[in-house]
Amino acid sequence: MQNITLKVVGMTCSHCVLSVEGAVKKAGASAKVDLSRNSVSVAFDESKLSLETIKEAIEDQGYDIK
Numbered sequence: 132m133q134n135i136t137l138k139v140v141g142m143t144c145s146h147c148v149l150s151v152e153g154a155v156k157k158a159g160a161s162a163k164v165d166l167s168r169n170s171v172s173v174a175f176d177e178s179k180l181s182l183e184t185i186k187e188a189i190e191d192q193g194y195d196i197k
Contacts, residue, residue, distance in 0.1 A: 133177045136170050138197040139189060150192045158188040 139151060148164040151171055155162035160175035173185055186196045 132174055134172065134174050135182065136172045137186070137189070139164075139169055139171050140195040140197055142166055142169055142194060147194070151189055151194060154188040154192045155185055158185055160185055 142148065142151065142164065143166075145166075148166055151164050152162045155171065155173055159180045160173050162171050162173050164171045171189070175182075175185060189196060
């Protein structure tokens, strides 16, 4: 299991939190957004899911990864 923290640009409210966490969950990982730090902590099994797939899931919701 791998744990990473990504900077996410464009999150401003609780709806954003739900969108990002939901997208990551749908991709097959777990996520916890810290809105005050504009970040998301993600835990995933790197043998089943790539970091790129997680980033794409977040970007598909309209946010940028830095």
